[in-house]
Amino acid sequence: MLTLASNLGAARSQMAFTLGFHIILASLGVALPAMMLIANYRGLRRDDPDALLLARRWSKAVAVTFAVGAVTGTVLSFEFGLLWPGFTGRFGSVFGVLFAIEGIFFFLEAIFITVYIFGWKYLSPWAHFWAGVPVVITGLGGAFSVVAVNSWMNQPQGFSPTSGAVASVDPWKVIFNPAVPYEVPHMILAAYLVTGFLLAGIYATGMLRGRRDRVHRLGLLIPLTVACIATPIQFAVGDTAARAIAHDQPIKFAGMECVQQTSTHVTEYIFGRCTSNGVEGGIGIPGFDSFLVGWSTSTQVTGLDSVPPDDRPPANTMLHWAFDAMVGICSVLILLGLWLGIGWWRKRDFPQSRWFLRAVAVSGVAAVIALECGWIVTEVGRQPWIVYNVMRTSDAVTQANGIWITFGLIVGLYAALGATLIISLRAMSRRWRQDGREPDDVPYGPESGPIPGTPT
Amino acid sequence: MSEADAVAGVLLVGATMYAVFGGADFGAGLWSLLAGGGDSGRRPRALIDWAIGPVWEANHVWLIFTLVVLWTGFSTAFASIFSTLFIPLSLAALGIVLRGSGFAFQHTARRARGRALAVRFFGLASVLTPFFMGTVVGAIAGERVPVGNETGDLVTSWLNPLSLVLGALFVVTGAYLSAVFLVSEARRAGTPDLERYFVKRALGAALAAGTLAVAGLIVLHRDARFVFDSLEGDALPLVIVSFASGLAVLFLLHRGIRRGARVLAVVAVVAVIWAWGVAQHPYLLPQVLTIDAAAAPGNTLTAVLIVFGIALVVVVPALALLFTLVQRNFVEETERPAYEGRTAGIGPSGG
Ligand code: HDD
Numbered sequence: 001m002l003t004l005a006s007n008l009g010a011a012r013s014q015m016a017f018t019l020g021f022h023i024i025l026a027s028l029g030v031a032l033p034a035m036m037l038i039a040n041y042r043g044l045r046r047d048d049p050d051a052l053l054l055a056r057r058w059s060k061a062v063a064v065t066f067a068v069g070a071v072t073g074t075v076l077s078f079e080f081g082l083l084w085p086g087f088t089g090r091f092g093s094v095f096g097v098l099f100a101i102e103g104i105f106f107f108l109e110a111i112f113i114t115v116y117i118f119g120w121k122y123l124s125p126w127a128h129f130w131a132g133v134p135v136v137i138t139g140l141g142g143a144f145s146v147v148a149v150n151s152w153m154n155q156p157q158g159f160s161p162t163s164g165a166v167a168s169v170d171p172w173k174v175i176f177n178p179a180v181p182y183e184v185p186h187m188i189l190a191a192y193l194v195t196g197f198l199l200a201g202i203y204a205t206g207m208l209r210g211r212r213d214r215v216h217r218l219g220l221l222i223p224l225t226v227a228c229i230a231t232p233i234q235f236a237v238g239d240t241a242a243r244a245i246a247h248d249q250p251i252k253f254a255g256m257e258c259v260q261q262t263s264t265h266v267t268e269y270i271f272g273r274c275t276s277n278g279v280e281g282g283i284g285i286p287g288f289d290s291f292l293v294g295w296s297t298s299t300q301v302t303g304l305d306s307v308p309p310d311d312r313p314p315a316n317t318m319l320h321w322a323f324d325a326m327v328g329i330c331s332v333l334i335l336l337g338l339w340l341g342i343g344w345w346r347k348r349d350f351p352q353s354r355w356f357l358r359a360v361a362v363s364g365v366a367a368v369i370a371l372e373c374g375w376i377v378t379e380v381g382r383q384p385w386i387v388y389n390v391m392r393t394s395d396a397v398t399q400a401n402g403i404w405i406t407f408g409l410i411v412g413l414y415a416a417l418g419a420t421l422i423i424s425l426r427a428m429s430r431r432w433r434q435d436g437r438e439p440d441d442v443p444y445g446p447e448s449g450p451i452p453g454t455p456t
Numbered sequence: 457m458s459e460a461d462a463v464a465g466v467l468l469v470g471a472t473m474y475a476v477f478g479g480a481d482f483g484a485g486l487w488s489l490l491a492g493g494g495d496s497g498r499r500p501r502a503l504i505d506w507a508i509g510p511v512w513e514a515n516h517v518w519l520i521f522t523l524v525v526l527w528t529g530f531s532t533a534f535a536s537i538f539s540t541l542f543i544p545l546s547l548a549a550l551g552i553v554l555r556g557s558g559f560a561f562q563h564t565a566r567r568a569r570g571r572a573l574a575v576r577f578f579g580l581a582s583v584l585t586p587f588f589m590g591t592v593v594g595a596i597a598g599e600r601v602p603v604g605n606e607t608g609d610l611v612t613s614w615l616n617p618l619s620l621v622l623g624a625l626f627v628v629t630g631a632y633l634s635a636v637f638l639v640s641e642a643r644r645a646g647t648p649d650l651e652r653y654f655v656k657r658a659l660g661a662a663l664a665a666g667t668l669a670v671a672g673l674i675v676l677h678r679d680a681r682f683v684f685d686s687l688e689g690d691a692l693p694l695v696i697v698s699f700a701s702g703l704a705v706l707f708l709l710h711r712g713i714r715r716g717a718r719v720l721a722v723v724a725v726v727a728v729i730w731a732w733g734v735a736q737h738p739y740l741l742p743q744v745l746t747i748d749a750a751a752a753p754g755n756t757l758t759a760v761l762i763v764f765g766i767a768l769v770v771v772v773p774a775l776a777l778l779f780t781l782v783q784r785n786f787v788e789e790t791e792r793p794a795y796e797g798r799t800a801g802i803g804p805s806g807g
């Protein structure tokens with residue numbers, strides 16, 4: 001029993017770690033091609049060599065992050081069997097169809113990304129641009145398929161019976177489960193937010209170091225604009241998600257808001273420590289939690305006391321902080337967008353102050369933190385269930401021993417991988433800076449690169 | 457044929473594609489490792505990079521595809537295999553991480569030492585991953601995977617003669633396929649010296665694969681009677697096709713005829729995989745779990761077949777487009793290796 005308990009702990013830690021790593025690369029994989037195409041389009045339409053240069057550079061970054069994303073994604077597929085044979089063995093036939101659909105999207109994505117990235121030299125400019133468009137679409141499709149599986153874990157339906165071996169499946173009900181309408185858009189927006197702010201942050205850092213050329217300005221402006229448009233939408237979608245959860249997964253909501261007893265006029269706490277007597281510390285707003293759930297302070301909110309202790313999520317303080325951090329970061333990012341909007345409205349340009357650049361420089365990291373916090377809310381908040389109210393995580397885990405060993409290996413390997421990724425992306429950008437704009441960097445030019453067939 | 461059989465067929469198609477494309481990819485990694493450091497290894501490696509750079513990503517999606525069809529269509533089999541064979545599959549996954557990152561970073565690494573390290577990782581993982589996959593197939597064929605959550609032996613299930621021979625066979629088969637492909641690639645690049653270099657290696661790998669295949673049959677006879685007997689029965693024609701095509705490739709390469717060698721090499725490998733599939737029928741795990749018993753509910757099977765149909769319609773043309781662009785040199789990642797004649801690099805006697 002003891003080894004099993006620690007096996008469960010190890011398996012959850014490994015799953016959380018590998019997913020938390022993959023999701024950053026996956027976000028880049030979803031949204032970076034879009035940024036690249038926007039720059040490409042601008043470059044072609046307005047005959048803007050700086051924009052083309054950016055598109056070309058970003059496509060090189062996509063090549064590296066996509067490869068690492070594919071590798072970490074493959075590990076996740078293995079983990080469905082290595083860590084959770086009970087889950088996949090029982091429900092693989094239910095949620096698997098979504099992954100099969102995802103397979104098509106990934107295939108097309110991998111193919112067209114290759115054509116785009118390696119086709120700069122020899123494809124005609126517009127044919128090359130159009131080769132990139134499927135990448136953006138398949139990125140969205142892939143995100144839909146995977147996140148829909150997670151939504152299904154939160155709101156399982158479309159199979160019967162609900163205990164024992166699954167005998168019949170309704171794929172439509174599985175695919176379009178009730179959590180899809182908010183989880184999928186929320187994740188896709190998160191991907192655009194993370195990518196946009198990270199990319200803009202890199203150019204803001206460059207400008208803070210004195211590199212204020214046009215390439216840097218454009219490299220900041222394109223992704224920042226996209227991200228700032230997405231942020232308020234994300235706020236609205238997240239708010240919808242929270243209200244839906246209060247209704248559909250009330251115990252998760254109680255865990256993240258630390259509501260102990262089912263009651264009305266529930267106080268909303270910002271941060272604070274979660275105890276069995278309610279929140280200690282933190283800033284309390286009386287009645288506001290009830291108001292957020294049902295637009296009225298007399299709305300009843302389900303508390304943790306409505307289920308036995310065994311059915312409550314662990315680590316409520318962490319859940320609560322993760323949720324508050326996500327909301328807080330989103331709000332601050334909205335303010336950043338307002339700052340940009342006002343600057344643009346007054347001067348037709350982004351604010352030139354160092355404080356603005358500093359804020360943009362850290363916004364990417366903030367968005368990544370919000371992303372990870374969101375997943376902690378979703379996944380830890382669902383515990384002890386792997387499939388909400390249907391299957392416990394402890395019944396899903398493998399009986400094979402030795403997960404602490406694989407977990408240790410993976411942490412070591414991923415640490416090296418992450419470090420190498422960052423180092424090589426930085427080396428790439430340093431190389432671009434030093435080389436200036438050598439012929440090879442200007443796409444579509446007749447002089448770009450060696451002529452086919454000539455030995456170099 | 458039942459719907460479950462059809463999905464098992466889809467599974468076999470995925471496994472076949474992975475064995476051919478992924479296998480050749482792994483083989484290229486092995487050659488890259490064996491090419492050695494320094495100047496003599498530079499040109500064959502440049503050819504390998506140039507040849508697989510644009511396609512390696514697509515080659516590996518076949519693995520994901522196979523895994524997903526297995527867990528969707530036959531969840532019980534998936535769970536049983538992955539829990540009992542936890543060790544070799546974990547090692548294969550680690551190999552995939554090392555390999556992918558090695559490949560991704562060998563071009564971005566600036567310093568020679570970092571690049572050499574990435575190349576080394578790429579090469580080593582290219583050997584380890586197919587080896588462990590082979591041991592998994594050996595465990596399944598040898599009836600060492602019972603149904604359930606880790607009900608088989610964690611160690612002896614895959615650490616046994618049959619698994620080890622199959623592991624080695626997987627590595628060598630990949631090397632063989634890849635050498636045959638690289639002969640054609642060397643022609644496309646216009647480098648006759650590299651063409652000769654890989655002809656030699658293709659012949660060597662073919663002989664090794666033949667030897668291991670015979671060894672495999674002997675162990676199979678002792679260890680996995682069910683599969684062996686059907687290989688001698690229903691699957692015999694496929695086994696014969698495989699041997700015949702393998703011999704024909706040897707003949708063609710030896711005679712310096714390049715036409716058709718690539719196709720026949722693929723036929724040899726495909727035939728052996730389908731022979732295995734036929735030999736296992738009607739079992740997914742021989743004598744343990746039948747295809748029908750493991751199959752998902754009907755709606756799921758239908759959905760998998762529909763998705764597969766859509767995949768055929770959209771993915772195959774896209775793949776064809778990719779390979780055509782690559783073959784016509786519209787899409788390339790690294791520089792094509794130049795022909796340096798007999799004066800430098802690897803001469804006919806070098807390597
Ligand atoms: C850049 C990232 C980001 C930002 C700024 C926000 N979120 Fe979020 N949130 C995510 C990134 C994210 C996520 C990581 O993408 C999650 C995890 C699961 C999901 O679908 O999205 C998530 C999940 C998630 C959940 C749990 C969904 C579930 O369990 O099914 C709720 C209730 C919210 N969010 C609410 C909000 C609110 C009210 C926000 C703003 C005011 C907000 N999020 C901003």
Ligand code: HEM
Pocket residue numbers: 012013015016019020021022023084087146147149150372375376379380382383385386393
């Ligand atoms: C991509 C971003 C995701 C992140 C960062 C993430 C994070 C996590 C975390 C933190 C846990 C551990 C829960 C705990 O410790 O209590 C976990 C568990 C798990 N997640 Fe997710 N998750 C993500 C998406 C998904 C998706 C899309 C799926 C399914 C398709 C999924 C399936 C699982 C499974 C099977 C477990 C193990 C069981 C459990 O502890 O709940 N996750 N994940």
Ligand code: HEM
Pocket residue numbers: 019022023025026027028029030065066067068069070071072073074075076077080106107110139142143146147187513516517520
């Ligand atoms: C919210 C969660 C997720 C999103 C949005 C997402 C998205 C992506 C994207 C865009 C890629 C392409 C590679 C890249 O661009 O970096 C990718 C790769 C991959 N992901 Fe994830 N992913 C998520 C979670 C998962 C989970 C839970 C699995 C587990 C099965 C998974 C399996 C894979 C696989 C197998 C690949 C490699 C496909 C290939 O070779 O092209 N992903 N993912």
